[in-house]
Amino acid sequence: MKLDVALAVAQGVLAEGQTRHFAPLTVAVLDAGGHTVVLLRSDGSSLLRSQIATGKAYGVLGLGFGGRELAARAAKMPAFFDALIELSDGRMVPVPGGVLVRSADGALLGAVGVSGDTSDNDEICALAAIEATGLVADAG
Numbered sequence: 001m002k003l004d005v006a007l008a009v010a011q012g013v014l015a016e017g018q019t020r021h022f023a024p025l026t027v028a029v030l031d032a033g034g035h036t037v038v039l040l041r042s043d044g045s046s047l048l049r050s051q052i053a054t055g056k057a058y059g060v061l062g063l064g065f066g067g068r069e070l071a072a073r074a075a076k077m078p079a080f081f082d083a084l085i086e087l088s089d090g091r092m093v094p095v096p097g098g099v100l101v102r103s104a105d106g107a108l109l110g111a112v113g114v115s116g117d118t119s120d121n122d123e124i125c126a127l128a129a130i131e132a133t134g135l136v137a138d139a140g
Contacts, residue, residue: 014040101136
């Protein structure tokens with residue numbers, strides 16, 4: 001994912017959160033290889049939000065489907081997901097708010113993770129920002 005696109009998505013997430021009067025958000029945008037391209041936080045975003053947002057994005061990249069699907073599977077197979085979290089050195093957070101980013105032709109570009117409000121609200125902001133850039137969001 002190119003820096004300018006990642007930055008536009010991250011800024012879009014924060015703007016969407018402000019428009020909706022959500023709690024202060026933190027957003028991580030990772031490329032398809034799991035490298036952080038952009039990490040932004042709103043003023044007042046709490047201490048662990050950077051790690052949580054990154055973990056949401058990392059988890060969806062690691063398994064290849066969105067955070068909503070990760071959460072559903074984690075609820076059905078908690079022991080398996082405990083193992084996955086251990087295998088990823090604790091870097092995976094299997095809840096909504098992690099969204100895969102794809103090009104119009106379906107190519108995986110990276111992932112967005114958002115943390116700060118409820119997981120559902122975090123996901124709303126990610127979806128809106130990704131779609132506003134003309135990319136395809138996959139929340140699972």
